[in-house]
Amino acid sequence: MTRNTRPLSLRVPEPSGRPGDAPDFSHLKLDAAGAVDRPPVDARPVQMLDLAFRLVRVLDDEGQAVGPWNPRLDAETMRRGLKAMILTRAFDDRMHRAHRQGKTSFYMKCTGEEAIAVAQGMILSREDMGFPTYRQQGLLIARGYPLATMMNQIYSNAEDPIKGRQLPIMYSAKDYGFFTISGNLGTQMPQAVGWAMASAYKGDDKIAITWIGDGATAEGDFHNALTFAAVYRAPVILNIVNNQWAISSFMGIAGGLETTFASKAIGYGLPALRVDGNDFLAVWAATQWAEERARTNQGATVIELFTYRGAPHSTSDDPGRYRPGDEHEHWPLGDPISRLKQHLIALGEWSDEQQAEAEKDAVEQVRAAGKEAEAIGTLGQSRPSVKTMFEEVYATEDWRLIEQRREVGV
């Protein structure tokens, strides 16, 4: 036995900056746009291991789309994507304010992450099933889900489609390919794999898509999902949204310091892509690659979407207490809305005037939806009938629920 020359010491990872420090992202190794090869869709996972450590980017600093991952989208599709991102941000801003005004108990923004759910929501169909976290509201918005209905849920009012049973923003919209959100992190991921297995079992043509945060990859559910996805070759897209922060814990606490989150796929024999999550075109291209793989029965793909959580975790959070206050402004991969806007302008397909018009229009849409929802009522002003509290616990009520409902007098 060899004796230690020095006593052992415990390492607890720490981020590159804390409040008061200057933001420092110099440790990030970022590929230039266009620098990463695009493997054929039928590549074997072992043939593309390096993609787990690289960063797929399409939009360069001048707003040009470059390299093998350029999805060559038509301008109209990009304008739709841009408008959906603008609308998502406008919705977030209003609902964050609504919380501050006491109209609801809780809200969560997705600032800086809009490209992810919007692009992926546009690519996949409503017939496919998305198993989201609480930061994929862009998927509903990109698919035209009524903003007022989202607000009704946030206000738990009489028109809340899920009857005031869930925390604000925990939407459920089956017709829009949006699975009921759970507050228990990571649970949706192996469920998405099960849904995809069912589609394959039935010989269907639908696929599943799911998202998990960098923090929740530490949950067993994540690893179970990857095992099942690989074993049964499930047609599912497994997204890891690495937004650097899990409430106050930086991604190193979840195991992202010594390797990338995408690389976790390698041990399961799954193909991995690591993608600039603030680059609408890169997200689009990677998702299309994974989609084609799933639809041609080649199974699951893990995509790490490298981004930054620009807003607080939720309305209950204050990031000024654990990270440099201006860190978001220094994020080296910029802002997804600005970058797609810049690209469209460079193509001659958009202008600052159109951008201003689109932002104004988004604010108007949200305001109109707000009026509609607030006419029904904000939290506490309006709610579903108390009787509904006892409904849908089971397909049919048993004697306990009937007795308890009577005890409440409804």
Added chain:
Amino acid sequence: MSETFTETDRTDGIEPDMADQSNAPASDAPDAPAVAPMNMIQALNSALDVKMAEDPNVLSFGEDAGYFGGVFRVTDHLQKKHGLTRSFDAPISECGIVAAAIGMGAYGLRPVVEIQFADYIYPAYDQIVSEAAKLRYRSAGQFTAPIVVRSPYGGGIFGGQTHSQSPESLFTHIAGLKVVIPSNPYDAKGLLTAAIEDDDPVIFFEPKRLYNGPFDGWHQKPVSPWKAQELAQVPTGKYVEPIGKARVMREGADVTILAYGSMVWVSLAGAEHAGVDAEVIDLRTLVPLDIETIEASVKKTGRCVIVHEAPKTSGYGGELSALVQERCFYHLEAPVTRVCGWDTPYPHAFEWEYFPGPERVATALKSVMAGGR
């Protein structure tokens, strides 16, 4: 199928000796009898076989549950008969098994998953409690989890603490779950069929000590085989026993015994040993509970003894006791009494000190007959 019906007369041992036993389903043999003697394993297998033949959305998976047919052989021959994708092996990941089933249920399938021992169910607890149980409610009916989680449970097999537990009260406490525990082959098949057809998640615990015979707790004596029992005469075709209905196993005038699983047979033996005219009620489903049958019986007898293997504290017996005193207080002539597992982990060397037996039931019966003194 009587020629392949073999019984083990073992009184202990963790692995039932089923090596020469075939669970080849009888339902579709050309000259299949309408009723055949079955042990619980065969009856459960028959329920799965019949439902899988009837409904292409029913599938079964679990650890060792595919090709091999499960460590207790409940899924034997299903893969061979129905195909690889309808009865298959799963990774050793109870969380993953249940989560995949939930996703399949949300898609529209009716998966039946096996958790190899109830003692292994805890990694799946979050998926069962926070997800399967809540989907219907939290999505206002948009998504449901019509799944069955089957699992052998209970003691009496020298399984030690990780192969003997009775965790049913961890599930009866959860809104949105149904909990079913059969005590005999006839009910096992009818209730499993009902569970598969149920639109809500069902936790289906199989008392593994009863797989091969109606063990009554007299562990020194040879076990009588199922084939001698009326409740082992099982229709080979489809039938349903409704969830939420108890079965009165023995009518009696003096005291009501509430039991389920292996304790039904222990209770019958205990009543006989005490010479007390007990009414023995097999609850069969804990949630939803057949409160009417319980209430009517206790009002008739004026006494109530509750028997379960699970530890006493916060066990389902506590709930039953509360319900009985809430509803039958003025009819009671003695305190409601519980005979339960002790508040210890399940000990390997003290199987018969832990496992509630007929002696303990008889003692409790005599006590309540004396007014609890």
